Amino acid sequence: MDMNKNIEIAWHYHNGTKHPNGSLMSRFHFYNPASKPYPYKIYKDLPSTALPLEKSEKGVSTMKAISANIKLKEGRQIPDLNVLARILYFSGGITKTINFSGIGDVEFRAAACTGALYHIELYVVCQDIPGLEAGVYHFDPKEMKLRQLLKGDYRGVLVLATGNDINTEHAPVILVYTDIFTRNTVKYQTRGYRHAFWDCGTIIANTLAISSVHDLAAKVIVGFVDKPVNTLLDLNPDKEVSLALLPIGFTKNVSGKEIPEVELQNLKTEPLSNYDVDDPEIQRIHQASSLTLLDEVNDWHRNAPQITISLNIGAAIPLQSSLENGIPTNSLESVIIRRGSTREFSRESISLQQFSTIIYYATRGIPADFLKQYGNSLIDLYIIVNSVTDLGSGSYFYHREKNVFELLKEGKFRHVADNLGLNQALAADGSAAIFLMSDLNKVLKHLGNRGYRAAQLEASIIGGRLYLGSHAYRLGATGLTFYDDLVTDFFSPHAKGKSVMFMIVIGKKV
Numbered sequence: 358m359d360m361n362k363n364i365e366i367a368w369h370y371h372n373g374t375k376h377p378n379g380s381l382m383s384r385f386h387f388y389n390p391a392s393k394p395y396p397y398k399i400y401k402d403l404p405s406t407a408l409p410l411e412k413s414e415k416g417v418s419t420m421k422a423i424s425a426n427i428k429l430k431e432g433r434q435i436p437d438l439n440v441l442a443r444i445l446y447f448s449g450g451i452t453k454t455i456n457f458s459g460i461g462d463v464e465f466r467a468a469a470c471t472g473a474l475y476h477i478e479l480y481v482v483c484q485d486i487p488g489l490e491a492g493v494y495h496f497d498p499k500e501m502k503l504r505q506l507l508k509g510d511y512r513g514v515l516v517l518a519t520g521n522d523i524n525t526e527h528a529p530v531i532l533v534y535t536d537i538f539t540r541n542t543v544k545y546q547t548r549g550y551r552h553a554f555w556d557c558g559t560i561i562a563n564t565l566a567i568s569s570v571h572d573l574a575a576k577v578i579v580g581f582v583d584k585p586v587n588t589l590l591d592l593n594p595d596k597e598v599s600l601a602l603l604p605i606g607f608t609k610n611v612s613g614k615e616i617p618e619v620e621l622q623n624l625k626t627e628p629l630s631n632y633d634v635d636d637p638e639i640q641r642i643h644q645a646s647s648l649t650l651l652d653e654v655n656d657w658h659r660n661a662p663q664i665t666i667s668l669n670i671g672a673a674i675p676l677q678s679s680l681e682n683g684i685p686t687n688s689l690e691s692v693i694i695r696r697g698s699t700r701e702f703s704r705e706s707i708s709l710q711q712f713s714t715i716i717y718y719a720t721r722g723i724p725a726d727f728l729k730q731y732g733n734s735l736i737d738l739y740i741i742v743n744s745v746t747d748l749g750s751g752s753y754f755y756h757r758e759k760n761v762f763e764l765l766k767e768g769k770f771r772h773v774a775d776n777l778g779l780n781q782a783l784a785a786d787g788s789a790a791i792f793l794m795s796d797l798n799k800v801l802k803h804l805g806n807r808g809y810r811a812a813q814l815e816a817s818i819i820g821g822r823l824y825l826g827s828h829a830y831r832l833g834a835t836g837l838t839f840y841d842d843l844v845t846d847f848f849s850p851h852a853k854g855k856s857v858m859f860m861i862v863i864g865k866k867v
């Protein structure tokens with residue numbers, strides 16, 4: 358049997374990593390923040406290219422950038438090195454440094470990341486572009502450099518691995534996002550595999566948005582044959598794996614050219630982590646969700662579920678989203694630079710218009726290979742409203758198609774939000790706690806174990822957009838972790854059978 362179809366493995370992983378008391382988690386695991394792994398991958402002895410960083414604002418509002426869907430179009434969509442540097446910086450660059458006593462300096466990055474552990478690495482596979490020769494590169498955000506792993510045009514390897522995905526075939530530049538497991542499992546144990554997608558998704562939200570600012574088409578690819586991609590990047594898949602590809606721009610079709618052979622080079626790096634305990638359960642779910650044959654990839658792309666939204670709506674409150682000319686004008690670049698996870702909310706209300714606008718623009722659609730069409734989604738938004746002007750406190754479901762909130766239960770639920778968010782006051786003090794949930798039964802049935810990766814990633818991209826949208830209004834936001842089954846129970850019967858993929862709270866900062 359094809360491993361991807363044995364969805365018991367995804368369920369075993371998911372159920373075993375639920376809070377509290379997931380059977381795959383130890384209550385006795387201890388993490389000392391002072392011994393946090395070094396959050397940069399360092400290659401020794403590779404030629405490097407400095408990335409010329411120019412952070413100027415291009416004048417595209419954040420709301421527009423997070424909701425844009427730039428199509429593949431004939432003509433020039435080839436980023437030069439300056440644009441590539443901006444894409445990498447605004448996705449995964451260092452945006453601020455804060456000193457904490459007992460820990461020292463922490464370099465924070467453009468996108469939110471669980472525990473600030475920064476376990477996601479970015480690679481670039483490109484043709485010759487102005488300022489950079491064709492090759493395979495690793496992005497070093499600390500030194501703002503690209504390090505060359507291979508010289509030459511290797512895009513064909515990725516095109517083939519995706520079963521000739523059209524964006525990948527035409528992309529002059531393809532980003533690959535990888536995860537170094539132990540840099541996150543050191544704190545979060547086996548649940549760290551969920552975090553791989555959470556923390557990759559928040560970065561991808563930024564990449565999609567900054568690519569749109571430069572009018573470059575981009576698409577999220579989760580379906581690919583894993584092995585050639587990992588081999589191309591010289592990864593040891595017991596330690597580090599490719600999670601997603603993101604082809605950017607448009608150029609002549611690369612298919613038809615001879616595909617170069619690739620093999621592992623065993624390039625020298627500094628140790629990937631000071632925590633070197635491999636997690637067999639993560640290896641298991643990752644292998645079971647890996648695709649080994651092109652037929653599986655093609656099958657996978659064909660099987661994207663048809664999403665049908667129930668038309669039976671209870672009490673519906675229309676969103677008051679601002680139209681294009683009423684949205685905040687803060688540029689994407691300025692918002693990414695000042696984004697940070699809020700550490701304390703004030704309990705003050707945000708307006709219905711702000712809330713509606715953030716939700717609306719964050720959920721317009723994601724160009725992704727696992728969705729039948731742009732605008733479909735594997736994710737549903739369930740919300741606890743604590744303090745939004747003109748929206749009674751209670752629990753709600755967001756109907757994306759009709760752009761209305763359906764009231765599920767009226768009531769004051771700050772204490773519930775606090776409890777669902779692992780007893781963290783942030784959820785009680787924020788204006789709204791948003792739970793991004795997925796009907797995993799349906800997703801896994803269609804997409805197999807690989808669907809688990811897709812659902813986690815899509816939720817996190819929306820989560821990343823909610824972060825950006827909130828900051829565009831100078832509001833605060835923070836991702837939170839959660840008690841899985843309590844969330845489903847609270848929103849049931851509406852949410853019966855759905856699983857939480859991502860949680861985020863938004864509100865006014867203190």
Ligand SMILES: Cc1cc2nc3c(=O)[nH]c(=O)nc-3n(C[C@H](O)[C@H](O)[C@H](O)COP(=O)(O)O)c2cc1C
Binds near residue numbers: 466471556696
């Ligand atoms: C998916 C996700 C879950 C998070 N969970 C928590 C949490 O449970 N509690 C918390 O205080 N912060 C949480 N955070 C915030 C991170 O700690 C924060 O992103 C990280 O320290 C980096 O800081 P920055 O977001 O300000 O750049 C979470 C962030 C993400 C993306």
